[in-house]
Amino acid sequence: MTVLLATAFLIAHLSFLPPTPTGVDAVNFALGVRDFNVAEHRPHAPGYPVFIALGKTTRTVLERFPAGSAAELMRSETFALAMWSAVFGAIAVFSLRLLFRAIEPDDRRAVAAAALTIACPLFWFNANRPMSDISGLSAALAAQALTMTAFRRNREAMPGARTRLILGAFVAGLAMGFRSQATWLTLPLLAFVTIDHARRARDRSWVYVAAAVVTGILLWAIPLVVASGGPTRYVAALTGQAGDDLSSGTMLVTAPGFKAAALALVRMVAYPWADKYLAVLIVSLAAIGCIRMIMTARLAFGLLALSFGPYVIYHLMFQDAAFLRYVLPVLPALAYLSVRGLEAISSRMTMGFAAALTVACLYVAIPPAASYAETGSPSLRAVDAMRNQLLRAERRPVLAMHHAVSRVLRLEDLPAPTIPAPPKHEWLELVKYWNTGAEAPVWFLAEPERTDLTLIDPTSRRLVGSYRLPFDRRFFMSGVRPSGVDWYEIDSPGWFAADGWALMPETAGVASEDARGPDRAPIIAYVRRRPDAAVVMVGGRHLDPGGQPARFDLSIDDRPIESWVVGSDPGFFLRTLQLPAGALRSPQTGERYSRLQIRSAAADGSGARVRTSIEQFDLQSADRVVFGFGDGWYEQEYDPDALRLWRWASPKAVLRIHHGGHDLAVCVTGQAPAGQLGGAVTMTVRAGNQVFGRVTVSRDFALRAQVPTGALDRSDGLLTIETDRGFVPDATLGNGDRRLLALRVSGLRIDAATVEQPQCGK
Numbered sequence: 001m002t003v004l005l006a007t008a009f010l011i012a013h014l015s016f017l018p019p020t021p022t023g024v025d026a027v028n029f030a031l032g033v034r035d036f037n038v039a040e041h042r043p044h045a046p047g048y049p050v051f052i053a054l055g056k057t058t059r060t061v062l063e064r065f066p067a068g069s070a071a072e073l074m075r076s077e078t079f080a081l082a083m084w085s086a087v088f089g090a091i092a093v094f095s096l097r098l099l100f101r102a103i104e105p106d107d108r109r110a111v112a113a114a115a116l117t118i119a120c121p122l123f124w125f126n127a128n129r130p131m132s133d134i135s136g137l138s139a140a141l142a143a144q145a146l147t148m149t150a151f152r153r154n155r156e157a158m159p160g161a162r163t164r165l166i167l168g169a170f171v172a173g174l175a176m177g178f179r180s181q182a183t184w185l186t187l188p189l190l191a192f193v194t195i196d197h198a199r200r201a202r203d204r205s206w207v208y209v210a211a212a213v214v215t216g217i218l219l220w221a222i223p224l225v226v227a228s229g230g231p232t233r234y235v236a237a238l239t240g241q242a243g244d245d246l247s248s249g250t251m252l253v254t255a256p257g258f259k260a261a262a263l264a265l266v267r268m269v270a271y272p273w274a275d276k277y278l279a280v281l282i283v284s285l286a287a288i289g290c291i292r293m294i295m296t297a298r299l300a301f302g303l304l305a306l307s308f309g310p311y312v313i314y315h316l317m318f319q320d321a322a323f324l325r326y327v328l329p330v331l332p333a334l335a336y337l338s339v340r341g342l343e344a345i346s347s348r349m350t351m352g353f354a355a356a357l358t359v360a361c362l363y364v365a366i367p368p369a370a371s372y373a374e375t376g377s378p379s380l381r382a383v384d385a386m387r388n389q390l391l392r393a394e395r396r397p398v399l400a401m402h403h404a405v406s407r408v409l410r411l412e413d414l415p416a417p418t419i420p421a422p423p424k425h426e427w428l429e430l431v432k433y434w435n436t437g438a439e440a441p442v443w444f445l446a447e448p449e450r451t452d453l454t455l456i457d458p459t460s461r462r463l464v465g466s467y468r469l470p471f472d473r474r475f476f477m478s479g480v481r482p483s484g485v486d487w488y489e490i491d492s493p494g495w496f497a498a499d500g501w502a503l504m505p506e507t508a509g510v511a512s513e514d515a516r517g518p519d520r521a522p523i524i525a526y527v528r529r530r531p532d533a534a535v536v537m538v539g540g541r542h543l544d545p546g547g548q549p550a551r552f553d554l555s556i557d558d559r560p561i562e563s564w565v566v567g568s569d570p571g572f573f574l575r576t577l578q579l580p581a582g583a584l585r586s587p588q589t590g591e592r593y594s595r596l597q598i599r600s601a602a603a604d605g606s607g608a609r610v611r612t613s614i615e616q617f618d619l620q621s622a623d624r625v626v627f628g629f630g631d632g633w634y635e636q637e638y639d640p641d642a643l644r645l646w647r648w649a650s651p652k653a654v655l656r657i658h659h660g661g662h663d664l665a666v667c668v669t670g671q672a673p674a675g676q677l678g679g680a681v682t683m684t685v686r687a688g689n690q691v692f693g694r695v696t697v698s699r700d701f702a703l704r705a706q707v708p709t710g711a712l713d714r715s716d717g718l719l720t721i722e723t724d725r726g727f728v729p730d731a732t733l734g735n736g737d738r739r740l741l742a743l744r745v746s747g748l749r750i751d752a753a754t755v756e757q758p759q760c761g762k
Contacts, residue, residue: 010089017086018129018376022379023408028041030078031411038228038234039228039234048179058084062079077130084135085134089118089138092117096110099148102149109350112339116339116357116358117336121272121361122476123328125365131325133328137179139171140182147169147189147190148307154200155196165194166209170213170215171216172187173215177220185310185311189306251321260321264316267327268315268330269334272328283334289336289344290341315329322478323478381467382485398418398438400429402482404481426452427452428498431496446485447486448484452504454504455507457619460492460494466487493528494528497523499511501614502517502614503614503615522598523597532621534622535620535624537616538617538628539572541573542571546568547568549603551564551600552564552612556579556583561577578622600612630653630656631654649723653745654721663709664706664750664751666719666749666750669700670743671700672699679698680697681742685719687718692706693705726740726742
């Protein structure tokens with residue numbers, strides 16, 4: 001049965017290997033196969049030398065087949081690595097069976113747990129990827145199986161225990177060259193079994209065990225350090241990677257808390273099964289199995305805990321829970337406990353139920369794996385689409401992209417000149433580009449998680465295409481960057497902002513990190529010159545509760561335009577400024593853009609700093625629609641994992657609109673949290689006393705309304721969204737949030753009614 005399982009697994013995976021690497025880490029591995037250099041992140045530290053060596057060996061064979069382009073070369077490197085993931089996934093079947101049999105001598109149980117492990121959607125999917133996770137886990141399982149077998153043989157006074165122990169130690173040292181995390185799977189168990197063996201055999205076996213571990217490590221460590229340019233360069237690369245992981249990842253050791261711990265635990269035990277019903281069943285069975293083993297098989301439970309418990313602690317404390325593939329080493333324990341749970345429910349039907357669970361897992365796992373093999377990297381698909389579009393383009397563009405996308409495309413021959421992409425500040429390179437007077441359109445490859453393009457005139461951005469993974473990345477490739485790509489064309493923007501603007505939570509964070517903002521130095525937006533009148537909408541906040549009022553000054557080309565004072569209570573403001581014809585005229589210098597500046601300071605003229613931010617901005621010609629969020633709205637919030645941006649509205653939330661002479665089409669989408677609101681609520685859209693939309697909502701909603709210019713003129717440009725009641729989160733959740741909330745608005749479009757509109761809510 002074990003041979004059958006392994007063979008079926010290998011054939012299934014070799015038939016569906018991906019064409020291209022997806023994500024920065026996968027590209028780093030491919031780069032390592034091509035030109036190994038840990039200091040240059042080829043691959044990233046610690047280097048994974050054994051896995052890369054296997055890939056290089058396979059690549060040598062593949063080079064006998066000519067590669068006519070960089071893309072074909074990449075595919076060969078991807079295949080060279082992904083093939084080993086499939087092979088080691090198949091080998092893991094044998095190691096799992098041996099390990100489980102050594103923990104408890106029941107072959108049927110061992111086979112059932114091994115089958116459930118490899119059929120787990122997370123395991124099955126990752127055995128298709130050109131990453132070291134499955135091969136590293138498989139090597140660690142082999143070391144565990146040998147070590148556990150040595151334990152059993154020693155306990156039962158059977159021959160060969162010492163040989164297996166030493167061999168297990170050697171494989172443990174070698175496994176660390178696949179993945180350093182194998183340390184936590186192998187060394188604690190190895191230390192326990194070695195001590196037990198020495199106590200029973202009364203010999204110096206521990207010396208040979210230690211020598212075997214060191215030998216296994218030296219086989220890969222010496223070539224690794226040499227290939228990295230010596231110990232100094234390798235240590236620098238290793239410490240740099242560790243620092244990046246600690247600073248950029250979300251770990252319990254750096255951000256402790258009950259909520260974070262609970263979420264990490266749920267991700268560890270439930271997410272690998274990729275289906276909520278399957279996850280509930282598996283976790284419930286595992287809990288039953290855990291209790292059963294503690295009551296009836298404490299030694300076996302202790303051995304299982306010793307095999308996987310240290311890694312569980314290490315994972316929860318020191319690894320970013322967003323990367324679900326880090327959970328792979330926990331799956332064997334979950335699978336084994338689940339089979340034990342099945343036995344507790346019905347010992348006679350265990351194998352049938354286990355087979356049904358395995359089939360259910362495969363039903364969930366196979367479609368995403370097959371679609372991944374068919375589509376490959378979203379970034380590379382976007383580049384292929386660009387190449388095709390260039391054949392028909394009337395104007396040759398330049399390329400720009402977010403930093404993670406640029407790292408994925410390092411191996412590609414890009415079809416046009418490319419603008420640099422420094423991390424977190426990519427848009428500033430566009431600012432430099434346009435300020436040189438360049439007029440070629442920009443084709444920008446954006447990560448869907450990023451929101452910094454809001455610093456560029458929205459009317460100049462056109463979404464050309466969206467490229468996504470064809471499955472729910474949360475369960476199969478969570479943490480991968482970029483997980484998808486949006487291709488925008490940006491042509492002749494009417495304005496673009498430099499640093500210090502807080503138009504999105506992301507850009508507010510960057511401004512804070514860079515110590516930039518209107519309270520520190522004037523923030524600048526570059527506005528395209530034009531002869532006609534224009535409208536400016538600007539909004540922001542006074543950020544010092546109880547602090548003295550702040551004075552804001554707005555100027556264009558050093559000409560004062562308007563000043564206003566904002567107090568700390570309520571702190572929010574929104575202003576509409578009318579710029580007369582000629583205010584943005586072209587000077588003799590011929591510069592295409594004016595410099596719009598906003599700065600703030602204490603209103604008493606002392607020059608003291610008062611913390612402020614600018615969170616809303618738009619500037620358009622007077623015949624265009626411009627709007628902003630006024631009284632009753634709260635600041636934007638963003639969940640990058642769910643790619644969800646929203647803004648809470650109070651029971652009475654006001655929009656300030658400049659209609660530009662157009663009747664308006666308004667589309668509002670979002671959610672009404674019926675649980676907190678106490679049931680369905682009535683949502684009304686009105687201008688003054690005139691109602692233009694009314695709907696009863698209890699969950700998701702999409703409301704479309706047509707608003708004529710006359711109604712807006714009579715209401716002084718104010719459009720109000722009302723809800724018949726609200727709630728205070730602290731009253732029900734006790735979380736300290738005392739805002740009065742009603743609707744979570746995730747989408748708001750206000751356009752001229754003459755413009756063709758997409759279906760509201762789409």
